[in-house]
Amino acid sequence: MxxxxxxxxxxxxxxxxxxxxxxxxxxxxxxxxxxxxxxxxxxxxxxxxxxRQENLILITPSHSIHSISTIKDDAISRKLELPGNWTEVVGSCDGMVLLVNEDHEKFLVNPITLQQVQLPNSPQALNRMESFSMHGFGYDSSSDDYKVVTLSYYDTDNEYEPDCVDTFVDVYSVKRGVWKRVNSSPYDHAVPEPSPGAFVNGAIHWLASSREPGYPSVIAAFNLVDEVFDEIPAPSSVDVQNFVFNKLVTLGDCLCLIDARGNGPTNVWIMKEYGLKESWTKFSINGDYEWDIVKPLCLIGDEEVVLVTEGETLVVYNRTSGTLRDMVVDGGPASAIDGGTFLESLVSPASIGA
Known part of the structure; x- marks a missing residue:
């Protein structure tokens, strides 16, 4: 036949x-x-x-891109032929990864097929020398469209009031190839280290401060369908006034909040059921390790978590035994300045909306 x-x-x-x-x-x-x-x-x-297989994507200290098959005890690295000096992994969705280079240019890349497209800057983007910005990337199921969301603001550096008067919200439709500005965020998004948004359950999430009295910390969720902000309940055990200084990432398709401040253990919360406050579960990373933990990257099975450290090394924490070990990688360095995960797919960034 x-x-x-x-x-x-x-x-x-x-x-x-x-x-x-x-x-x-x-x-x-x-x-x-x-x-x-x-x-x-x-x-x-x-x-x-x-x-589909979940993989790590890493920016190495030399600012090149590597992918690692996250198979337990058999991590295989390969360098991706993507010329440029890369600085940030914004996020991934359906096998595509949004990357930013040192010139602040954004590229949508499929690490499996190596297809890529450069996304245009918003015509309403604030001057980079006078402002701060954060990006997020996700999928809008209602319109079958992938969207990039940029938050930008001028920092007033006011000690007694919210730092940013307005946080502008720009949304890019990958299918239509256009930017638009929507309503400004109702929150104060000024943080010491602007971070990419965490995409979970159709929304992109950032840590922010409420503008209510006392300026309590919140988890702000930008819904990609309605293009408006809402709040997601934080863990009961966090300091409501200060968890805005923590980090928020996606871990195993769940929201993950990490507090690596201070000299004590690194506390990690995972929201097992989206939107349900009682579903936050916590574990603490103890142990004498050379470098502080920066953020978790992915899960290996039910017990282990891959993390990146301030020393730009990859380590694996076993939640059952409470032990840390260096991640062994075949074919490349076990080091990174930033990273995330992606699922293998055939989706082409160049054909969306074509």
Whole structure:
């Protein structure tokens, strides 16, 4: 039987179960396969499979990009041929990663296929020399669109009032290729270290301060469907006045809050059920280690967490035994200045909205 003799439905079902790299090889075997395995319908079908491998993506101290297969006891690194000096991993969604380079240019990249597109800057962007900005990246299910959200503000450096008078919110539609400005954020987003937003459950999350008396800390969630902010309840055990100085990341598709300040243990909270205050679970990283923990990157199974340290090293913490170990990586350095995770997919940044 030749490749073209198989019914299209059977082909789609068979190949949608394969890893992206295997699909790429199959595309080269027959013209009919290349056509059928490149359609938007097939790519969407492949994306919905839950067997895709989660990988790490890292910016090394030399500002190059590496990906690491996060397979327990078999971490394999490869350098991605993406020229430039990279500085920030903003986030990932459906296999695409939003990266920023030293020139503050934003690129949407598929680390598996190496397809990439440069995103334009917002025509309303504030002057970089006079302002601060933070970015987030996620998926809007209502419009089947990927969006980049930029928060920007002028810092008034006022000791007694909220630092930023207005936080401007600009939203970029990857499908339409346009920026628009929506209503300003109702929160004070001025923080010591502007951080990327954490995308979970259709919203991008940042730590901020309320403008209410006392300026309590909040978890501000920007819903990508309605393009408005809401609040997500914080853990009961955090200091409501000061957790804005913590860090918020995505860990295993959950919101993760980390407090690495001071000389004591590093406290980590994970929201197991989105939006439910009682679902926050906590663990503390103790132990005598050379460098302070910066942030967790990913989970390995149910027990271990991969973290990056201030010393730009990767370590693995076992929550059951309470022990830390250096991460062993085959084929590349076990070091990073920033990082995140992505799932393998065939989604092309260049074809969205085409």
């Amino acid at each position: 030749e490749a073209g003799d198989l019914p299209r439905e059977i082909l789609i079902d068979i190949f949608s179960r394969l890893p992206p790299k295997s699909v790429g090889k199959c595309r080269c075997l027959a013209k009919i396969w290349r056509q059928q395995l490149s359609t938007p319908h097939f790519i969407k079908s492949h994306l919905t499979r839950k067997t």
